[in-house]
Amino acid sequence: MNIICIDTSFSSVAITAQGDEGTVTSVFTPAKARHSAILIPAIEAAVKQSGFSVDKTDVLVCPQGPGGFTGLRLAYSTAKAIQLQTNARFFCVPILEALCYRYGGKNQFLSVIDAKRNCFYVQAFENKKPTSEAFDISAEDALKLIDKNKKTIICGFGTEKFREEAGAFIESNNITLIEADKEVFSKILLDCFLANKNCKKVEDHEGPVYIRKSDAEY
16 A cells, blocks of 8 residues: 655655655655745655655555644645545644654653644544544643643643743643654554544545634635
8 A cells, every 4th residue: 555644834844755665754844945845756756765656555544633734734735636646535634633643652642732822732642532622722721621630641742932931830640741753754654544544535626624713714
């Protein structure tokens, strides 16, 4: 099965491709060029190394969100363009759920992403099952989603800022903060698909999920 996972959610373009020659993850960080200028060459380079060409793609996987409007939209539009060319199946993975799948365990878990404007995209889990919806809230309000008397992992992108914003509210021996690796998130997308975890089929009319409404209105 030939699989392409596309992640343009962050400052780098990360592509993970799996084919007959194995699994290849390529990360490209543009200096001045926009993500859109390097995305197709990045995809072509990754799939070539993994042993197939773009027109032989069977499965496409992208982050569903939450996140920045432009990055999520670029990955979706590129995946849909390839899908029209190849008739590949297209799946998405919610970012907060993917973080829990990769870094979570039986303990309490809080996925966090720096959403700017002094807020974070957050979702709480326990034993890898959601115990809350995904929210766009302050660090202080995010901590209200967890039981501070339980061992908790807070993991995601922007955890140091989360610690700073939370201040004294995060002073607990039960809380461990882990900064996730943005450059391997496309590999986490592949792992979720192969394990059939948190993966959702994208229908023709569907786009990314934006928690912050203003992002979808830009």
